[in-house]
Amino acid sequence: MINKYIETLQKHGLKRTPKRLEVLRILSEESAYISPQKLHVLLKEKFLKIGLPTVYRILQQFQNIGIVTSIQQDDNQLYYYLCDCVEKHHHFICRKCHKVSCLTYCDFDNIKQLVADQLDSLAETHVLQIEGLCKECLES
Amino acid sequence: MINKYIETLQKHGLKRTPKRLEVLRILSEESAYISPQKLHVLLKEKFLKIGLPTVYRILQQFQNIGIVTSIQQDDNQLYYYLCDCVEKHHHFICRKCHKVSCLTYCDFDNIKQLVADQLDSLAETHVLQIEGLCKECLES
DNA sequence: TTTATAAACGAAAACCATTTTCATTTAGAT
DNA sequence: ATCTAAATGAAAATGGTTTTCGTTTATAAA
Ligand SMILES: [Mn+2]
Ligand SMILES: [Mn+2]
Ligand SMILES: [Zn+2]
Ligand SMILES: [Zn+2]
Numbered sequence: 001m002i003n004k005y006i007e008t009l010q011k012h013g014l015k016r017t018p019k020r021l022e023v024l025r026i027l028s029e030e031s032a033y034i035s036p037q038k039l040h041v042l043l044k045e046k047f048l049k050i051g052l053p054t055v056y057r058i059l060q061q062f063q064n065i066g067i068v069t070s071i072q073q074d075d076n077q078l079y080y081y082l083c084d085c086v087e088k089h090h091h092f093i094c095r096k097c098h099k100v101s102c103l104t105y106c107d108f109d110n111i112k113q114l115v116a117d118q119l120d121s122l123a124e125t126h127v128l129q130i131e132g133l134c135k136e137c138l139e140s
Numbered sequence: 141m142i143n144k145y146i147e148t149l150q151k152h153g154l155k156r157t158p159k160r161l162e163v164l165r166i167l168s169e170e171s172a173y174i175s176p177q178k179l180h181v182l183l184k185e186k187f188l189k190i191g192l193p194t195v196y197r198i199l200q201q202f203q204n205i206g207i208v209t210s211i212q213q214d215d216n217q218l219y220y221y222l223c224d225c226v227e228k229h230h231h232f233i234c235r236k237c238h239k240v241s242c243l244t245y246c247d248f249d250n251i252k253q254l255v256a257d258q259l260d261s262l263a264e265t266h267v268l269q270i271e272g273l274c275k276e277c278l279e280s
Numbered sequence: 281t282t283t284a285t286a287a288a289c290g291a292a293a294a295c296c297a298t299t300t301t302c303a304t305t306t307a308g309a310t
Numbered sequence: 311a312t313c314t315a316a317a318t319g320a321a322a323a324t325g326g327t328t329t330t331c332g333t334t335t336a337t338a339a340a
Contacts, residue, residue, distance in 0.1 A: 015307050051319045072212045092255055101259050107247050111270060114245050115232055124272035130251060132264040155336050191290045
């Protein structure tokens with residue numbers, strides 16, 4: 001599954017560097033969203049020298065080529081997670097354990113029509129963030 | 141219409157201060173979302189002394205009591221706008237002129253059900269941000 | 281109207297996530 | 311092996327937001 005991401009990297013002219021590969025590995029083993037700071041700590045377990053700017057650069061590049069998504073929490077910080085789905089969909093985020101789950105749902109076509117009808121305007125993009133408690137956190 | 145907000149202030153134990161009243165006036169005459177910095181500039185036209193912390197404090201308090209809503213744009217900055225609607229709905233935001241328009245639409249009941257069915261999880265909150273071009277900006 | 285008190289405020293500094301700069305290193309092509 | 315643009319680290323800068331703390335003010339009680 002990592003291979004698919006590596007292809008995407010090369011398709012966008014990004015070199016296959018050890019740091020980038022390790023970021024992919026960490027993110028693919030992580031089911032929760034993660035802060036650049038925490039990712040930096042995890043990367044330092046493998047690399048003696050890795051700067052926070054590199055972490056930020058990699059995450060932004062990955063976001064640009066569509067392999068990670070960012071969310072902004074109430075603490076005014078960015079968090080990132082990896083999503084390998086291709087179809088249009090949204091994510092459910094557990095407010096306790098921060099796990100991210102794909103939800104087969106997107107109502108954008110309907111929204112576009114409503115925006116046209118009600119406001120004579122053109123809806124181009126939308127962001128939907130759904131939060132709550134995941135199955136495990138509900139049970140514990 | 142400002143009177144309704146003043147009642148809300150007092151209901152939540154917030155004093156009726158000149159700064160707060162002027163923030164309400166500015167926001168109610170503004171159809172676009174606004175940054176704390178720009179609000180600060182506008183407030184300085186009326187008050188010789190007003191600090192940026194006060195602006196931030198007022199906006200946060202207004203958000204807490206539900207008379208303003210904040211959004212975070214791609215520049216990682218917070219913007220605020222006033223919404224006097226009571227029913228559950230969402231907003232359409234013009235990416236060019238930044239005007240905010242209410243949209244009579246909310247699919248949360250459906251989303252809750254899907255989250256329960258697909259993920260055995262409990263959806264508690266949701267944020268939907270719709271962006272595009274408003275009628276005026278489409279025509280110009 | 282005066283007084284008391286908690287809330288509100290301004291000024292200054294602190295905070296801290298994120299970005300920029302620039303010199304050095306490295307991946308990948310030739 | 312050589313070359314070159316991309317990638318990186320270190321350090322500093324940036325800038326939105328928050329904290330601190332001493333002073334002022336709104337508001338209710340006396
Ligand atoms: Mn997904
Ligand atoms: Mn509204
Ligand atoms: Zn959870
Ligand atoms: Zn517009």
